[in-house]
Amino acid sequence: MKPWIMALLLCVGTFLTGYAAATPVDTYQFKNQTNQERGLKLARSMRCPQCQNQDLVDSNSPVAHDLRIQVYKMVDEGKSDEQIVQYMTQRYGDFVLYKPRMDSKTYILWWGPLGLLICGAIVIGLLVRKQRANKDSNEAFTENDEQALKAILQDEDNK
């Protein structure tokens, strides 16, 4: 087998095995399909407080297990999304939310990229305008200038 094909297969294989082993299996029985979808979606939107970079569904840690079962139960009890999110943030703070809420502390997160984009646009706009202005002045290349240039070039050649 050609080495590059082997390398490619190895890469793909690595990704596939990681994917298959990722999610622990719970025995929790939802009341119905809708609840299951909502419960999983909610638990996926929250971060495991212990392992930092996994959501509640992906994590094997005992805390994540407790919390996702709690989320599932609350969904089955008919609690609204806001109530469940409130339950979690009251205990674990905004840290558990993967998508930060909009408040005075997170304005820069939400609007920062847009602000940078606008800044960039302004800078580019200014640069383009400046360049255009320069170009206009360049066109005023007078007869005198031309002669001066020729003189210089000849001077160079004679050296």
Added chain:
Amino acid sequence: MKKFFLFLPLVTFAVLGFFLYKGLFLNPQQLDSALIGKPIPAFELQKLEDENIKLTNKDLIGKVSMINVWGTWCPSCKFEHPYLMKLKAQNILPIYGINYRDERKAALHELKVVGDPYALNIFDPMGKLGVDLGVYGAPETFIVDHNGIIQYRYAGPIAEPVWNNTLLPIIQKLQQQAKARGAS
């Protein structure tokens, strides 16, 4: 104005650099507790030594105290334990223990072997109180004032430096406040 624009990249770099540099020294394992400034969550759980005795949040109010969450399955708790024994001997404040996600037998055995630093032992096998306290691992320690309001949370084992530099000053301040207000 033109000069200012010229320096803009440098300024941006400096500001970004400052925050990223600061970020290097943050400990991602040390989360702020959402419960600071809030009362101990209401609970009713069995006493570790006797399943017929129920303990509630009211049993923990009245003195400046420390709530320590531990389990026999937790190696850092074992590491921390001798220091808790030392603190108990100094008799600075009551330490309440929450035996978290554990088995009663194992926990009682452990306390018998290595000593019991706790004024009260609360048995929380399902981790219910743990979740209400926002516990994400063990050991975790909460400092509670005489009104039962949580004032500080420390995640990780307590040892000399943390105690002297962080916990003790907070406790002393709270005890002074309690004294000033006529509580014990």
